[in-house]
Amino acid sequence: MSDPIYLDHNATTPVAPEVLDAMLPWLRGEYGNPSSAHPYGQRAAQAMAAARGQVAGLIGAAAQEIVFTGCATEANNLALLGVARALGVEKRHLVVSAVEHPAVMAPAMHLRSLGWDVTVLPVDAFGRVSVDDVGRALRPDTALVSVMHANNEVGTLQPVAAIAALTRPRGILLHTDAAQSAGKLRVDVDELGVDLLTLAGHKFNAPKGVGALYARAGTPIRAVMHGADQEHGLRPGTENVALIVALGAAAALASASLPDLTPKLLALRDRLHARLGAGVPGLQLNGHPQHRLPNTLHVSFPGVSGRALLADAAATLAASVGSACHSEHDAVSGVLAAMGIDTARALGAVRLSVGRTTRVDDIDRAVAALVSAWSGLARA
Known part of the structure; x- marks a missing residue:
């Protein structure tokens, strides 16, 4: 059968043949640690740098604004909890939509358990947030708004750019989970006006186990795990070079197609x-x-x-x-x-x-x- x-x-999604071809050398003969100074490590670091540029190119970002993670869930946690660690003394209000993925809703509820005020915005019959509701929810102590770009169940696209027009003049950070939209339609961080954006490799023909967080230069955010200073000090741990190369190849394939x-x-x-x-x-x-x-x-x-x-x-x-x-x-x-x-x-x-x-x-x-x-x- x-x-x-x-x-x-x-x-x-299935891993694209081009993506598999790109990652295989990093599962075979290439095994250097990208933090090592010798040629093995240098080649790994160069491959990661190329992948960082490819992922940045998919969403109109700068390469240094890309942080590799193990998945979109980790990227979402880093976005919410990392901003909370950076701004939690002066601002302790978070706004999310009622239709967020658990990878956003769960850290939001964790912040609520720590004393944060979390506003959960309703959606209409189509699953879409009202921009007016967002505007009414914003306060002087609002640190972050997190509204997904596209819903993972019904596919509804949220008015992220219109929300950004409200948050940016107030100095409020905006995060969007673009795990479902990237690779299927055009996603540009400047057009959306976001400060943080989440990607999931396995949603656009890369393997499972790799994702990325876009963090706009200057965004206040701190690591939520303790360790060394990989990934601009935001995600400690030796990088999975093979999967990062695969993510870059998938991003390049998506950009071209x-x-x-x-x-x-x-x-x-x-x-x-x-x-x-x-x-x-x-x-x-x-x-x-x-x-x-x-x-x-x-x-x-x-x-x-x-x-x-x-x-x-x-x-x-x-x-x-x-x-x-x-x-x-x-x-x-x-x-x-x-x-x-x-x-x-x-x-x-x-x-x-x-x-x-x-x-x-x-x-x-x-x-x-x-x-x-x-x-x-x-x-x-």
Whole structure:
């Protein structure tokens, strides 16, 4: 039996062949510690410097503003907790949205347990934060606003640039988690106006276990782990050169292919939506109809459980009911609850996400399997 069609690219992506080729030498003959002064270490340091430039190029940053981490969760923790360590004496107010990934919400709640005042902003029925709500939440003691660029479940894009227009004149730092958007659409730190931005390598065809934090030059931030002074003193520990090289190669691939990739993803997503809508009367879109990721389709199938639907179609299709980081049990997603979606609609929800390797015939076969599974379950 062949593997099922993979429509879960928001959970993780396959490693691109170009990325694997770039990293393999650093798993074979090249093993130097980049902090060593001899030729082995110098070659490793040079490879890391090249990767830093490639990652910076993907988001319009300077190379020295990139901090390599082990994942996006670590980058988010460094952003929130690192700013808190730098500003916590004078400013102890944090603003986040209600639909943040646990990698942001958990450190935010940790700060609350330490006495920080944390404002959690509501979202509308599309999962989008109101810029006016952000403005009303800002205070003289606000240290940081953290609002994700794109939601990992429904794909809704947040008005980050408009939020920056409120925070920057007040001297308030702005962080965005761009784990889901980078590599799928244009992400530029100056256009967004952010001070901090999180990247996840495995969301754009690098391996798992590597990420990065963009920290704009001059941003007050301190390390949250203790050790040596690698990564500008913000992330101690010997760097994983092979994975960092892979992240750089993935960033370079994304930079070169985005003009063609983004419209391809959009066309595949819209074909999937149109054909499912024709085959499933009452199918409902969750998330913003325009302001969303080009690859993400989050829909509710009427009268059935999304989990049961995917189980029935599992021989043909691999997808998910929501974030891969959340519970495997039938429960209303926190994101959908924040959007005000009722229980029946939420339990019928499925997240379908296409990627670089998705083909048109994959879409058509997936639609046939989903429509067939829905028809059988709805009649039962």
